[in-house]
Amino acid sequence: MTDPIQELCRLFARALELEYVTEDTDFYLAGGHSLSALALAVSVEEAVGVPVRVRDILECATPKLLAARLAEARATAAGARPAPSSHPGPVPESVRWLWLARQGEHGGTGAYTVPCLLRGEGEVDTDRLAAAVATLPERHPALRTVFVERQGSPEAVATDRAAPLDVVDLRGEPLADGSFEALVHARVEVPFDLAEGPLFRATLFLLPEGAWWLLLTVDHLVCDGRSLRTLAAELVAVYGRLSVPAPPSAPGPGRATRSREESLAYWRELLTPAPVPLLLPVDRHRRGRAGAVTDTVVLDIEGRLVERLPALAAAAHAGTFAPLAAAVARALGELTGSTDVCLGTPVDRRSLIGRDGAVGFHVATVPLRLDLSGRADPAALVRHAAARTADALDHSEVAFDELVATLDPPRAQGRGPFFDVWVALYPHIDTGPAAPGGIALHGGPFLLRQGMFELSFQFVEHARGLRLCLQYDTARYDRDTAEQIAALALAELGRIAGEPGAPQPPSEPAPALAFQGFRFDT
The missing domain is CATH 1.10.1200.10 (ACP-like)
Known part of the structure; x- marks a missing residue:
């Protein structure tokens, strides 16, 4: 060679x-x-x-x-490299966009909270855990950052404010069905004050028979999904008095940044003409902002189907997200009769900006526009979704609000720009077995009762597989409608994966099922 x-x-x-x-x-x-x-x-x-x-x-x-x-x-x-972007601003563009969105119709809601509920393993010492939690803001400046307004824009200010570990002792109390879930919701929904902080909280729940759970609640301005995995791993290491790698104190070299003009040209070509809003099967007229009150349909994906996904994704040169997004697009196409489906999704930019290992908000929102026409072959659609995802990563320099302001797409009242449906994949957090005298943490995202979209397809990995959590706007959808949509997405996933006997879309509304509560780590 x-x-x-x-x-x-x-x-x-x-x-x-x-x-x-x-x-x-x-x-x-x-x-x-x-x-x-x-x-x-x-x-x-x-x-x-x-x-x-x-x-x-x-x-x-x-x-x-x-x-x-x-x-x-x-x-x-000829050896030329694009010059790094010198776009001015007191905070990164992605953070500025999120802050601006907070000042609008979603401001003051819990829709921008990032909650993570982790099942604890091992006998926990509350003082040791409190000490471990206290190290996180010291190690990661994002967790002690607040945001103040300066002439209509946010400015990040580092503080020494940190919230101590909150311990909720329920060991002497019988827990009624749903009571623990209600306690978690109550803490998740306490709003953050962006200008005062702190924007990070940790709550330890001590339950009967030695069970315990740890709730990490962080504002999205200083945290994303991958940050939670870092925090869980560091907590376990610090608690066990193990060596913890130092987080990056400053951005690394990263990658030569693509010019904004080049990225805008890509998005302009992809999104012109703008996607026509999908005729989603709502049960009521659209009034007010999307996601003010939501509920969630939770469906487990059969193990045989989950086992097929890695090979299917690898054949398309992609990760698991590509077939999941393709299945959602096909389901929406089936529901609406559209062959032009645009989804919203987050992409992680850490490697681009040299921030691997850092806690903070390092994702970008991108439109994922999929063309279903002429893609009857499921493998071709997965390859198409993989290519669109790769291109979105390559051109993620442009913040979503700048993309909207530049392209200025037409918007109907109550509709979002470019997309109304969100799709994301959340990995399972698992720090491994507890070492002697140590602890372990296992879990993932805790589903909110507020959102930002009409429909949010959240695929959540867990200890024994994968499930679909379809968060839907209760002002616009009845539960049986949401159940049909979720079932159709899983049916399409089965067909994409070539699962023998994959179910067909339901022809009649499914009976409403009694909500059995969230299954956190089963």
């Missing part, structure tokens, strides 16, 4: 956490996904000095193929 290919093999192996790979190792078949592809693109770009996109990894998934593409890029780029 040539030296460039050897270097790429080394970088592939590091991204895949393997000892070695060959020049013909397919990145996705070896376990890669969209986030690890982004990390690989950044590391390759740093090593070779040529811009590398996630799309390049998607299309050239082996070291040998990628080496050939990089050789072509060197010949045409």
